Amino acid sequence: MKNSADSAVLPSSKISPQRLQELEAGFLQAEQQDPSSPYYRGSNPVESPHGMPKRRRFMLGAMAVLGGAGAHRAAPAASPGSIERTVPPDATKVQGVGVAVDDGGYGRRSQFETEVRTRYATKTTESSWSFTPLQNSMGIITPSGLHYERHHGGIATIDPSSHHLYVHGMVKQAKKFSMADLKRYPMLSRLMFMECSGNGLTEWAKPTLKTVQGTHGLTSTSEWVGVPLSTILDEVGLRPGAKWLLAEGGDAAVMTRSIPIEKAMKDCLLAYGQNGEAIRPEQGYPLRLFVPGYEGNMSIKWLRRLEISDQPFMTREETSKYTDLMPDGTALQFSFLMEAKSVITYPSGEMLLQKPGFYEISGLAWSGRGAIKRVEVSVDGGKNWRDATLHGPVLPICHTRFTLPWEWDGKEAILQSRCTDETGYVQPTIKKLVDERGLSSVYHLNGIQSWKVAASGEVSNVHHY
Amino acid sequence: MYITTNKALIAAALALACSGGAAAQTASSSPSTPAAEAHPKYGFGTNITDDDLKQFVSPLPDGRGLPSGSGTVMQGQKVYTQQCLACHGVNLEGGIGDRLVGGRGSLAKSSQGGAPVKTVESYWPYATTLFDYIKRAMPFTTPNSMSNDDVYAVTAYILSKANIIPDDATLNQQSLPKVVMPNHDGFKPANR
Numbered sequence: 284m285k286n287s288a289d290s291a292v293l294p295s296s297k298i299s300p301q302r303l304q305e306l307e308a309g310f311l312q313a314e315q316q317d318p319s320s321p322y323y324r325g326s327n328p329v330e331s332p333h334g335m336p337k338r339r340r341f342m343l344g345a346m347a348v349l350g351g352a353g354a355h356r357a358a359p360a361a362s363p364g365s366i367e368r369t370v371p372p373d374a375t376k377v378q379g380v381g382v383a384v385d386d387g388g389y390g391r392r393s394q395f396e397t398e399v400r401t402r403y404a405t406k407t408t409e410s411s412w413s414f415t416p417l418q419n420s421m422g423i424i425t426p427s428g429l430h431y432e433r434h435h436g437g438i439a440t441i442d443p444s445s446h447h448l449y450v451h452g453m454v455k456q457a458k459k460f461s462m463a464d465l466k467r468y469p470m471l472s473r474l475m476f477m478e479c480s481g482n483g484l485t486e487w488a489k490p491t492l493k494t495v496q497g498t499h500g501l502t503s504t505s506e507w508v509g510v511p512l513s514t515i516l517d518e519v520g521l522r523p524g525a526k527w528l529l530a531e532g533g534d535a536a537v538m539t540r541s542i543p544i545e546k547a548m549k550d551c552l553l554a555y556g557q558n559g560e561a562i563r564p565e566q567g568y569p570l571r572l573f574v575p576g577y578e579g580n581m582s583i584k585w586l587r588r589l590e591i592s593d594q595p596f597m598t599r600e601e602t603s604k605y606t607d608l609m610p611d612g613t614a615l616q617f618s619f620l621m622e623a624k625s626v627i628t629y630p631s632g633e634m635l636l637q638k639p640g641f642y643e644i645s646g647l648a649w650s651g652r653g654a655i656k657r658v659e660v661s662v663d664g665g666k667n668w669r670d671a672t673l674h675g676p677v678l679p680i681c682h683t684r685f686t687l688p689w690e691w692d693g694k695e696a697i698l699q700s701r702c703t704d705e706t707g708y709v710q711p712t713i714k715k716l717v718d719e720r721g722l723s724s725v726y727h728l729n730g731i732q733s734w735k736v737a738a739s740g741e742v743s744n745v746h747h748y
Numbered sequence: 749m750y751i752t753t754n755k756a757l758i759a760a761a762l763a764l765a766c767s768g769g770a771a772a773q774t775a776s777s778s779p780s781t782p783a784a785e786a787h788p789k790y791g792f793g794t795n796i797t798d799d800d801l802k803q804f805v806s807p808l809p810d811g812r813g814l815p816s817g818s819g820t821v822m823q824g825q826k827v828y829t830q831q832c833l834a835c836h837g838v839n840l841e842g843g844i845g846d847r848l849v850g851g852r853g854s855l856a857k858s859s860q861g862g863a864p865v866k867t868v869e870s871y872w873p874y875a876t877t878l879f880d881y882i883k884r885a886m887p888f889t890t891p892n893s894m895s896n897d898d899v900y901a902v903t904a905y906i907l908s909k910a911n912i913i914p915d916d917a918t919l920n921q922q923s924l925p926k927v928v929m930p931n932h933d934g935f936k937p938a939n940r
Contacts, residue, residue: 612856
């Protein structure tokens with residue numbers, strides 16, 4: 284790449300790439316000493332008297348915040364989402380924890396599991412985002428508590444018993460719906476990914492963040508449950524000439540986006556369920572719009588209003604923010620679709636392969652256009668490609684897990700994955716995207732990711748064409 | 749199977765029987781909603797009137813939906829000082845909040861290689877968007893707290909500091925949508 288790193292523009296925060304890298308380095312330093320981390324370096328693990336590696340006690344704040352300067356306690360505590368329990372020398376010789384004794388009836392993950400979302404260092408925590416730890420991901424579903432976040436005015440706290448969805452504008456009968464009303468309608472459930480159009484925004488000009496969490500962590504998959512938007516639009520009755528729909532959130536940003544009516548009627552969902560329970564507050568509790576395959580910010584959270592119109596509202600988010608500036612100074616608007624993309628999550632940046640031998644390369648692929656048809660993997664920087672195995676279910680607009688067995692010979696290797704979706708669209712190189720769009724645009728980077736495996740076994744983020 | 753209503757199950761079964769083909773679950777390109785025909789009306793929800801909607805503001809670029817009220821540049825300067833300056837700077841140069849003015853001519857990639865400066869002045873295509881966003885989301889610490897008059901006024905102040913409207917301008921329902929922004933023609937649909 285000959286592009287100057289200085290020409291990369293990181294939005295919202297104006298934070299320097301160097302600062303982000305420092306923060307990520309701090310995160311990695313802690314991870315490298317944690318035997319349960321994929322970044323564990325294996326250096327001088329402290330053996331406990333009973334032969335188990337002594338787990339580093341979770342330091343709140345030290346890991347959880349990519350850029351949260353000093354605002355957190357540093358006291359040892361249970362890892363988030365777990366209960367710290369005493370580990371007996373032999374679990375077969377003592378009774379375990381009784382049913383509902385210490386969890387209040389809501390189960391937690393193991394205290395030994397420490398992966399968390401990391402926050403991007405924007406100037407405020409309220410207008411910010413956090414990354415899903417893809418390096419730890421298994422299968423295709425993202426645990427609700429690890430689903431990536433992007434908020435523009437913090438996480439709204441809303442009592443569902445007083446929440447309403449107003450639907451009006453170019454309709455035959457304007458209505459409002461309580462949550463109880465909405466739940467009476469026939470439901471629809473789908474496993475679908477959501478991706479922020481800013482996923483990878485630091486990676487256009489040169490490799491910047493080191494881990495797959497930083498480079499690709501703004502995508503997640505959940506089972507989403509709700510009412511088809513078309514059901515509600517049919518209920519109010521669209522008037523002739525209705526072409527756009529404003530979706531408005533009930534958060535402090537009163538976040539708004541205009542959605543084409545055609546898309547609204549095709550497959551949008553008014554979602555109140557996620558992975559078998561109510562959607563999480565960070566995901567818009569009690570109600571969010573879900574716009575399948577389109578950039579995540581359109582899936583308005585804390586949804587309170589839909590206004591039907593004959594033209595787009597040209598809100599701040601669809602004019603000044605989520606638009607793609609081209610080299611000639613014009614900008615592409617309404618670049619809704621999240622195009623096909625894949626990434627190897629293991630091995631990935633900052634992991635260490637301890638010695639040559641067998642490794643199963645594993646990763647995720649997804650496309651806003653439909654189902655993934657094929658994923659190819661190269662271990663020599665794109666000279667040769669082999670078809671990876673796709674693990675079912677392979678669903679449209681959903682993360683798809685792929686694997687490929689690999690015998691590492693101990694020599695330098697460049698790992699890449701390239702996916703093809705059911706429309707025949709093939710994931711491009713980063714170079715192709717830069718050639719087409721330049722470096723003024725920060726959104727919609729879906730290029731092929733390269734991980735370099737050094738002869739030492741160290742894996743790092745590189746650009747390789 | 750993702751479709752769980754009886755009606756939809758029957759429809760899906762019929763579709764399978766008729767086409768021998770794609771059901772909703774697996775690799776069909778479009779996970780479209782179950783029934784292609786119009787849904788029945790269920791009658792849930794409560795009818796609302798214009799009174800119920802007075803609490804909402806969402807103007808279109810042509811001015812439809814703008815509330816009544818008005819404000820001058822001079823009034824806007826006072827509002828800006830009280831409500832905006834702390835984050836957006838004494839000269840609207842930005843701080844915790846975005847830079848608001850300047851940057852005209854910086855959007856195209858130049859041989860000097862300077863980064864584009866995207867501001868209200870250089871980038872925003874519609875003046876109604878400024879009113880809309882300030883009304884709904886500003887100021888950051890006390891959002892949705894300003895009167896329509898104050899929002900018209902501070903919109904006028906920002907647009908005047910951006911050299912888009914004169915210092916003696918008054919903005920209201922009629923005049924705001926007539927403001928032509930410098931980058932009005934700078935956007936085209938991405939078609940993806």
